[in-house]
Amino acid sequence: MPSVAEGVKIGIQECQHQFRGRRWNCTTINDNLAIFGPVLDKVVEYGSAEHHQCSPVQPQDYDLIHEGYDHSDTHNGKQPDALHDPQCPTGEVAMTEDMYLGSITTRESAFVHAIASAGVAFAVTRSCAEGSATICGCDTRHKGAPGEGWKWGGCSEDAEFGSMVSREFADARENRPDARSAMNRHNNEAGRTSINDHLHLKCKCHGLSGSCEVKTCWWSQPDFRVIGDYLKDKYDSASEMVVEKHRESRGWVETLRPKYTFFKPPTERDLVYYESSPNFCEPNTETGSFGTRDRICNVTSHGIDGCDLLCCGRGHNTRTEKRKEKCHCIFHWCCYVSCQECVRIYDVHTCK
Structure with a gap:
């Protein structure tokens, strides 16, 4: 389905x-x-x-x-x-x-x-x-009394x-x-x-020129x-x-x-x-772990995404990578945006 x-x-x-x-x-x-x-x-x-x-x-x-x-x-x-x-x-x-x-x-x-x-x-x-x-x-069950200034409408999600x-x-x-x-x-x-x-009320206003003379509400995810x-x-x-x-x-x-x-x-x-997690540092067919070798890490972070923790103490490699990006964009009246294409060089760090 x-x-x-x-x-x-x-x-x-x-x-x-x-x-x-x-x-x-x-x-x-x-x-x-x-x-x-x-x-x-x-x-x-x-x-x-x-x-x-x-x-x-x-x-x-x-x-x-x-x-x-x-x-x-x-x-x-x-x-x-x-x-x-x-x-x-x-x-x-x-x-x-x-x-x-x-x-x-x-x-x-x-x-x-x-x-x-x-x-x-x-x-x-x-x-x-x-x-x-x-x-x-x-869902037509959760109607109840509407609040002040609004009424039930739309489609409440079931x-x-x-x-x-x-x-x-x-x-x-x-x-x-x-x-x-x-x-x-x-x-x-x-x-x-x-x-x-986490269902919550979602409302929509109705009226002339964007006014909110009538507001209808429904339950939404x-x-x-x-x-x-x-x-x-x-x-x-x-x-x-x-x-x-x-x-x-x-x-x-x-x-x-x-x-x-x-x-x-x-x-x-x-x-x-009820079982402790493995460290997921190395590949393991029983746990479904791929290990962390060749994963991109953040060399400036001291958190779990940092190279020290993510790479499990094995160290990391660094390579440079060229990326084409839009730059020097200008808005023209009316109405379009023109951009140049720039090549920028980034350092990419991967776990050993």
Whole structure:
């Protein structure tokens, strides 16, 4: 489904932005070692039969269809288009083992699951508001009493429906009674919750000559950068957990509890992990690390993007690079800008 694929790509792009100056920079499917790659591979290979495994989805799972939808026309007992796959029997969706990150349970994995889940919820919600999907539309539930000087109008974005689709997409295989599944489900939900938490009122003025005689408002998602910044903060403050085993009627079950009891326990909005991160200095096929060799570093920075830290103490190389740029631009009345082309020389520093 295009909006699901777009959502994962949005998540990847935001992950790359947030970690652009770190040793782990959210490397993607351009290489086989990618830690984020399996998530996108699942979407890219969506039309390939050998990559499919179908998971059952029960009709009651779609009872989240909100007031305002015409059930006789748009629901009709069928699963949403966002989940339908022609290669799967009716009532099932395509899933693959490669969707997730193997046995990795670090805070990087926590962020990946959260940002990918949020990206899917974001893209599906936007697709509904734009009228691109047939099963959903605007959210008509959150009306309430308007504020002074404005009234409800426009198309409020249905983040709850987007979260439902994201939940079916991301959580369908996370039903095992082990700690990794519990961790992934928690972080997926934290990502989706961030979308709902950041809905805000957006308003438009109507009137003659730009006046604001009438103002209509609706619920809107923020720019996804806001979500990325928020989840990056959650990554930095992620809660370390420990695994506990106990027996239930279905057998041995693994659960998670905070490692440090003197800290406030994590909420549904926090990210959790239970394995320490590698240093990502050297290539490692198990962790998806490419290492930092040949990465561009900032020779003047004392932070994580600086050559000392990013290069893991190996030192750095420096080369000169010529770049053509527009310069000496002049505005001419009326109305165009003319520029000259200049060649400038820059020093580029890369890790050894």
